[in-house]
Amino acid sequence: MRDERLTKLARVLVNYSVAAEEGDQVVLAGGAAAEPLIKAVYARLLDIGATPIPQVALPGMQEVFFEHARDVHYEKTPPVIRAIYEGADAFISVMAPTNTRALANVDPAKQQALGKRDKDLQEIVLGKDRWALTLFPTEALAQESEMGLAEYEEFVFEAMALGEEDPVRYWSEKAGEQGRLIERLEQGREVRIHGPETDLTLSITGRKFLNGDGKKNMPCGEVFTGPVEDSANGHVYFGVPVAVGGREVSGVRLRFEDGKVVEASAEKGEEYLNSMLDADVGARYLGELGIGTNYGIPRATKNILFDEKLGGTVHLAIGRSYAATGGKNDSSVHWDLICDLRDGGELYLDGELVEQNGSFLDFDFA
Amino acid sequence: MRDERLTKLARVLVNYSVAAEEGDQVVLAGGAAAEPLIKAVYARLLDIGATPIPQVALPGMQEVFFEHARDVHYEKTPPVIRAIYEGADAFISVMAPTNTRALANVDPAKQQALGKRDKDLQEIVLGKDRWALTLFPTEALAQESEMGLAEYEEFVFEAMALGEEDPVRYWSEKAGEQGRLIERLEQGREVRIHGPETDLTLSITGRKFLNGDGKKNMPCGEVFTGPVEDSANGHVYFGVPVAVGGREVSGVRLRFEDGKVVEASAEKGEEYLNSMLDADVGARYLGELGIGTNYGIPRATKNILFDEKLGGTVHLAIGRSYAATGGKNDSSVHWDLICDLRDGGELYLDGELVEQNGSFLDFDFA
Numbered sequence: 001m002r003d004e005r006l007t008k009l010a011r012v013l014v015n016y017s018v019a020a021e022e023g024d025q026v027v028l029a030g031g032a033a034a035e036p037l038i039k040a041v042y043a044r045l046l047d048i049g050a051t052p053i054p055q056v057a058l059p060g061m062q063e064v065f066f067e068h069a070r071d072v073h074y075e076k077t078p079p080v081i082r083a084i085y086e087g088a089d090a091f092i093s094v095m096a097p098t099n100t101r102a103l104a105n106v107d108p109a110k111q112q113a114l115g116k117r118d119k120d121l122q123e124i125v126l127g128k129d130r131w132a133l134t135l136f137p138t139e140a141l142a143q144e145s146e147m148g149l150a151e152y153e154e155f156v157f158e159a160m161a162l163g164e165e166d167p168v169r170y171w172s173e174k175a176g177e178q179g180r181l182i183e184r185l186e187q188g189r190e191v192r193i194h195g196p197e198t199d200l201t202l203s204i205t206g207r208k209f210l211n212g213d214g215k216k217n218m219p220c221g222e223v224f225t226g227p228v229e230d231s232a233n234g235h236v237y238f239g240v241p242v243a244v245g246g247r248e249v250s251g252v253r254l255r256f257e258d259g260k261v262v263e264a265s266a267e268k269g270e271e272y273l274n275s276m277l278d279a280d281v282g283a284r285y286l287g288e289l290g291i292g293t294n295y296g297i298p299r300a301t302k303n304i305l306f307d308e309k310l311g312g313t314v315h316l317a318i319g320r321s322y323a324a325t326g327g328k329n330d331s332s333v334h335w336d337l338i339c340d341l342r343d344g345g346e347l348y349l350d351g352e353l354v355e356q357n358g359s360f361l362d363f364d365f366a
Numbered sequence: 367m368r369d370e371r372l373t374k375l376a377r378v379l380v381n382y383s384v385a386a387e388e389g390d391q392v393v394l395a396g397g398a399a400a401e402p403l404i405k406a407v408y409a410r411l412l413d414i415g416a417t418p419i420p421q422v423a424l425p426g427m428q429e430v431f432f433e434h435a436r437d438v439h440y441e442k443t444p445p446v447i448r449a450i451y452e453g454a455d456a457f458i459s460v461m462a463p464t465n466t467r468a469l470a471n472v473d474p475a476k477q478q479a480l481g482k483r484d485k486d487l488q489e490i491v492l493g494k495d496r497w498a499l500t501l502f503p504t505e506a507l508a509q510e511s512e513m514g515l516a517e518y519e520e521f522v523f524e525a526m527a528l529g530e531e532d533p534v535r536y537w538s539e540k541a542g543e544q545g546r547l548i549e550r551l552e553q554g555r556e557v558r559i560h561g562p563e564t565d566l567t568l569s570i571t572g573r574k575f576l577n578g579d580g581k582k583n584m585p586c587g588e589v590f591t592g593p594v595e596d597s598a599n600g601h602v603y604f605g606v607p608v609a610v611g612g613r614e615v616s617g618v619r620l621r622f623e624d625g626k627v628v629e630a631s632a633e634k635g636e637e638y639l640n641s642m643l644d645a646d647v648g649a650r651y652l653g654e655l656g657i658g659t660n661y662g663i664p665r666a667t668k669n670i671l672f673d674e675k676l677g678g679t680v681h682l683a684i685g686r687s688y689a690a691t692g693g694k695n696d697s698s699v700h701w702d703l704i705c706d707l708r709d710g711g712e713l714y715l716d717g718e719l720v721e722q723n724g725s726f727l728d729f730d731f732a
Contacts, residue, residue, distance in 0.1 A: 022438065025446050032398045035424050042427060046434035051444045056422040058401050061408060068412035072388065078417045080391050080453035087446035 103246020226327015282331025312358025469612020587660025592693015678724025
């Protein structure tokens with residue numbers, strides 16, 4: 001039982017996203033539920049002479065970790081795990097949760113401690129710059145998205161443009177149009193996000209925008225930068241709910257003064273929100289401004305990998321910025337929150353309207 | 367849904383078999399189908415402050431490897447995999463095949479090439495001397511054993527003595543009686559195996575017997591040595607069929623001259639047998655003589671981990687010997703074949719009868 005789209009996705013990940021070559025050791029990490037995709041990627045890596053290093057996670061292991069781990073387990077990344085990351089040339093990760101709420105009742109402090117412990121791993125991966133993150137449709141994700149599995153599979157593969165004869169060409173063309181948008185944005189200094197319960201300005205002066213061309217994330221379709229750390233002023237309402245850290249957080253409202261979050265509330269998950277903001281100094285400052293350009297995603301599904309790409313939305317991440325953008329936020333947190341512009345929202349660059357009601361004025365991402 | 371016996375097995379493996387301690391990095395390798403046991407062992411390792419390093423294999427990945435791997439993939443163990451083995455302190459492996467015949471049609475030469483490639487890994491594991499191999503009951507194993515799954519679970523847990531209140535004590539006591547048997551054997555020089563179609567002599571002069579006390583294998587119950595390499599003379603019939611390398615081999619007949627296999631046939635799997643014998647020089651010489659003492663295993667199930675322990679059988683391995691026995695066979699092969707003594711078989715030590723019709727004359731392993 002083969003789905004041709006998985007073969008296509010494997011090619012995109014191996015040949016386009018991480019551009020694997022003969023002799024490369026490629027960590028292939030994923031949940032066991034992603035078995036069909038993991039196998040397809042494994043086969044593709046072998047076909048081109050690369051060496052796959054599967055790192056498969058069983059359902060429920062994270063819960064066991066948080067239930068049984070002792071202080072010593074939060075102190076440092078196990079050296080042999082570190083050795084895998086240090087030795088590998090590239091990384092392909094496949095999310096395939098079998099329960100998106102499995103960690104709902106885990107102490108967020110533990111989750112942050114684990115995040116801090118493994119921050120070095122993140123840096124190794126980002127530093128090598130050859131990594132890709134994708135998702136395999138599971139019942140749990142379909143449930144979270146309020147769809148049947150077959151319906152959700154269509155949703156996922158559509159967002160990844162796997163119905164295209166040549167998905168790599170599709171993503172390359174999208175990257176071209178995004179490049180035009182970036183040219184315009186990098187000429188500007190101030191971004192203003194305006195909409196329902198939202199009026200926020202931030203500076204992007206001197207910062208680089210990166211082109212979400214489907215290499216790092218699949219699906220993709222966004223351009224993003226790290227805003228100037230002390231520049232955010234105003235308030236913003238994130239109307240798109242998000243499942244994060246095994247729980248749901250929705251209706252987040254943040255108020256910024258000179259870059260810092262000075263007021264925060266959430267309709268659901270406020271305790272988690274506050275614990276994230278308190279994780280370290282950088283967690284109260286922005287690390288990312290992203291603009292979604294994927295109009296193949298019809299609606300939000302509480303999944304950040306998809307929702308942040310949603311055409312007609314912008315997202316802001318508290319915490320760590322990507323160094324390549326010029327961002328200087330060095331937090332252990334990186335959490336994206338999504339602001340929907342599709343119903344009365346506007347995006348301005350130096351006072352000029354760029355996007356209105358979720359549609360770009362001068363760019364074509366259809 | 368917890369089976370108390372899995373918790374017991376996890377304790378046996380962690381505390382007794384590899385004697386894990388705080389700070390140890392313990393590789394926990396297994397098939398994804400062993401999920402309940404892997405989780406129990408993972409939890410137990412965390413409980414005692416050790417660091418589990420799960421290495422989970424998905425069903426069918428081996429087939430993908432053999433189908434897609436190129437020459438380069440047989441050349442050397444991937445360095446990051448080697449780094450895991452070099453860095454780890456102990457190893458717990460759980461077999462849990464979902465198809466015991468999955469590799470039936472794979473070229474045995476490929477399987478041997480992979481075995482040779484990873485021989486160093488084996489040596490790292492054996493050298494550290496803290497490893498345990500066990501099995502989790504799956505439908506495939508039950509099918510191979512011609513039982514229902516529930517019935518097979520009872521079979522497996524009975525063989526492991528997990529019904530005992532304190533399985534570690536049980537295995538320690540069995541090891542005591544095995545120690546007495548070893549004392550007797552190590553005073554002897556020549557072993558003769560006699561039975562239907564079988565009359566083989568081999569020298570054990572100066573060799574050590576090891577005590578299969580449940581630390582390295584679970585279940586266990588055997589004593590074994592490496593016979594003097596050029597000493598085997600005669601012929602032997604291995605009446606117990608074995609599933610190996612993803613296929614069945616049965617009715618093996620070997621004739622030895624001065625240690626070397628000079629004639630070989632099999633009722634089933636003869637091609638595979640011959641390819642094993644031709645893998646390297648050592649593969650035509652014996653590496654192990656083992657004597658089963660586990661009378662909690664009622665019958666053979668084509669599974670070497672169980673069958674070689676079967677009370678009333680002896681087994682001989684072609685290929686690599688365990689260095690600790692004094693054996694000097696350095697082959698990439700180690701393949702156990704089982705000779706049933708329960709119906710008219712006899713085991714002699716320097717001409718004295720030790721075991722007859724599968725029962726020991728002076729030792730109690732009931």
